[in-house]
Amino acid sequence: MKMSEAAKFSEELRGEMSFDVEMRRYTTWRAxxxxxxxxxxxxxEDLRNFLHQLPADEPLLAVGQGSNLLVRDGGYRGTVLLMVGALTELRMEGENIxxxxxxxxxxxxxxxALNNLCGAEFFGGIPGTLGGMLAMNAGCYGSETWQKVVRVQVLTRTGELLERMPAEYExxxxxxxxxGKGEEGREKGGKAAQQEGFTLPPSPLTLNQEFFVGAWLHFEQGDAEAARQEMKALLEKRNAxxxxxxxNAGSVFRNPPGGFAAKLIEGCGLKGKRIGGAQVSEKHANFIxxxxxxxxxxxxxxIEEVRATVLQQTGVDLHPEVRILGEKTI
Ligand SMILES: Cc1cc2nc3c(=O)[nH]c(=O)nc-3n(C[C@H](O)[C@H](O)[C@H](O)COP(=O)(O)OP(=O)(O)OC[C@H]3O[C@@H](n4cnc5c(N)ncnc54)[C@H](O)[C@@H]3O)c2cc1C
Structure with missing residues (x-):
């Protein structure tokens, strides 16, 4: 879909369409x-309008900050929906955000914090968007995104706007x-991931053909100053x-039940291990x-080498947390 293809879209669209986009510019790994x-x-509204006009079989990928994402060097054949700078509303609605x-x-x-609510401090150190955090159930220091969700707003790939309750999700x-809709998709997604060598949970988009556009979150009333101090302390902990x-893209592997991926990787002597321009961090072994x-x-x-070495030396099969997609180069 070059410019001639872009012309197929109605002129009412108000967003920005680009072609042959280097995903290194949109991912924190810069690769x-x-x-x-x-x-x-x-x-x-503009996103809905765009989706209404897309061919039904167009592959779609929602991208936030790209802080958990790797697009292979052969690229992504489809359309990236960039959420940053697109879906930016943030307001109080009654007692919820x-x-x-x-x-x-x-x-x-x-x-x-400005609204004297507490419990949102942990979001401060996660360099993603709300959409990415919903898709990943991102969390840290004992808190997770979905603990705060009252309901979510999703768009189907044909542009239908729906609201869903947390109980509708695993x-x-x-x-x-x-x-509900998940069984067939789950199996398909699982197979696709296995073919790619990973047992990745596919995003809701690939599984169910819809993606997150917003959410209502609930937090307890609290002390704004205490919340700011807590945010600062958590950020200092991260910096250290x-x-x-x-x-980087944060933690590469999920922690195995009852253990820590970083500890296992470090224990296998992999800190500093390098392939080309990628290195297992000397500071945090679960970061590349x-x-x-x-x-x-x-x-x-x-990632594959770390996984194979840890499996061989410890018997623990680490599962990547980062999402890897797109075409391999031959
Ligand atoms: C320095 C650093 C520290 C980090 N620390 C943490 C941490 O403490 N805890 C933690 O959980 N994670 C952490 N991460 C990982 C990352 O920030 C989170 O996974 C975050 O939720 C990803 O958000 P994103 O907007 O960047 O998503 P992206 O990387 O853009 O996308 C990730 C996945 O979510 C999907 N997605 C994105 N937006 C949507 C949407 N609107 N609807 C449906 N699917 C969508 C994408 O298709 C993709 O599959 C860290 C990353 C970095 C770089």
Whole structure:
């Protein structure tokens, strides 16, 4: 879909369409291939309008800050829906916060504190959007995104706007799937992931053909100053333990039941292990950092090597938390 294809869309669209987009510019690993096209909607209505006009079989990928995402070097054949800068509403609605999918965690945490609400501090240190945090059930220091959800707002791939309750989802540790419609999709998603060598939980988008555009979150009344202090303390803790000076995607592997991925990786002597421009961080063994213009293949090969070594030495099969997709180069 080049410019001639763009002309097929109605002129009423108010967002920005781009072609052959380097996904390294949209992912915190600063690596990866090219997406055929990207649409950054002007707002929710504009996104609906765009989806109404898309061919039913167009592959779609929702992207927030790209802080948990690797697009392989062969690129993504489809349309990326960029939520950052598109779905940005954030307001109090009664006792709840209504927040759209493109809002960053830090902004949400500050907004909650400003409104004397507590319990949102943990969002402050997660460098993702609300949409990505809903898709991943992101969390840290004992709190998780879905603990705060009253209901979510989703768009189907044909542009239908729905509200769903948390009970409609299977929510676990870095895992979210829509119940009911899920069985066929789950099986399909599982097979696809296995073919790619990972047992990744596919995002709600691939599973069920819909994605998050907003949510109503509930927090308790609290002390704004205490919330700000808590945010500061959590950020200091991160700065001390994470290699935030180099491009990364946070924890690469989920923690295995009752254990810590970082501890296992470090125990296998893998800190500092390097493939091409990708390296297992010296500071935090569950982080892979882009030290020198890493390709997506460097990063993915290192993930596979770490996984194989840990399995061989400890018997524990680590599962990636990061989402890897797109085409491999031959
Ligand atoms: C330095 C650093 C620290 C981190 N610390 C933490 C942490 O403490 N806890 C934690 O849980 N994670 C952490 N992460 C990982 C990451 O920030 C989270 O997973 C976050 O939720 C990803 O949000 P995102 O907007 O960047 O999503 P993206 O990376 O853009 O997307 C991730 C996945 O979510 C899907 N997705 C994105 N938006 C939507 C949407 N609107 N609807 C449906 N699916 C969507 C994408 O398709 C993709 O499959 C860290 C990452 C970094 C770089």
């Amino acid at each position: 990866g291939g090219i997406a055929q096209r990207m649409y950054q909607a002007a707002d929710l 209504y927040v759209q999918a493109g809002v960053a965690g830090a902004k949400l945490a500050r907004f909650a 929510v676990g540790y870095r895992h979210v799937a829509l119940l 333990s994470q290699p935030l000076d180099l491009p 950092v882009n030290v020198n213009d890493a390709t997506a293949a460097d990063i993915e090969n290192l």
